[in-house]
Amino acid sequence: xxxxxxxxxxxxxxxxxxxxxxxxxxxxxxxxxxxxxxxxxxxxxxxxxxxxxxxxxxxxxxxxxxxxxxxxxxxxxxxxxxxxxxxxxxxxxxxxxxxxxxxxxxxxxxxxxxxx
Amino acid sequence: xxxxxxxxxxxxxxxxxxxxxxxxxxxxxxxxxxxxxxxxxxxxxxxxxxxxxxxxxxxxxxxxxxxxxxxxxxxxxxxxxxxxxxxxxxxxxxxxxxxxxxxxxxxxxx
Numbered sequence: 001x002x003x004x005x006x007x008x009x010x011x012x013x014x015x016x017x018x019x020x021x022x023x024x025x026x027x028x029x030x031x032x033x034x035x036x037x038x039x040x041x042x043x044x045x046x047x048x049x050x051x052x053x054x055x056x057x058x059x060x061x062x063x064x065x066x067x068x069x070x071x072x073x074x075x076x077x078x079x080x081x082x083x084x085x086x087x088x089x090x091x092x093x094x095x096x097x098x099x100x101x102x103x104x105x106x107x108x109x110x111x112x113x114x115x116x
Numbered sequence: 117x118x119x120x121x122x123x124x125x126x127x128x129x130x131x132x133x134x135x136x137x138x139x140x141x142x143x144x145x146x147x148x149x150x151x152x153x154x155x156x157x158x159x160x161x162x163x164x165x166x167x168x169x170x171x172x173x174x175x176x177x178x179x180x181x182x183x184x185x186x187x188x189x190x191x192x193x194x195x196x197x198x199x200x201x202x203x204x205x206x207x208x209x210x211x212x213x214x215x216x217x218x219x220x221x222x223x224x225x226x
Contacts (some may be wrong), residue, residue, distance in 0.1 A: 004158070034216070040218035042120070042204050043159070051176045056213060091158055103147045107158035 004108035012114045018080040019101045021111045035091040044095030120217040127223045134192040138205035145207040150190045153202045200224045
């Protein structure tokens, strides 16, 4: 089966510009996650969707970050305006809804963002 | 959030066993996981263990869980150069929240 797809793979912007990332989860996976991974650290959850509803966005900096999953499939994550400290890899993951497997996440390759 | 801690670096010789350790703080964890991340790639699930188990073996991988001490380890037998990567442990809670460790960079010396 196809994995989690993310685009673009790389993005370089100047501070105060806007940027958007796209994620297509594995077909049939109801849960979708966005993580921020700063160099040398583990992934930190930004937002979790169950279908098109938000389950957890407690660590999302809502003054500049937004995310949506309008039809419960693809998702976009936006940063507006970007700051230098937003330089990181943004990882998307999805998980199925079966009771046995619901806690296993499958990750995309990520989008590496550099803010200059 | 919860604290999940790992040592930062580990070097082993090819053919030896590697043991990567992890400690966590949330006693209500439901699953614990080991992920592998190679340069420029996303995280690849290696194995996971349910919190009521104390050991799981999968080919060259052995996971040990000491729930009393909140300690998780991953043993890689016959370590190969292709095992060089960053290894993350992670835990999930009953509310399906995930917390990752900082990662252990494994270097395999030929």
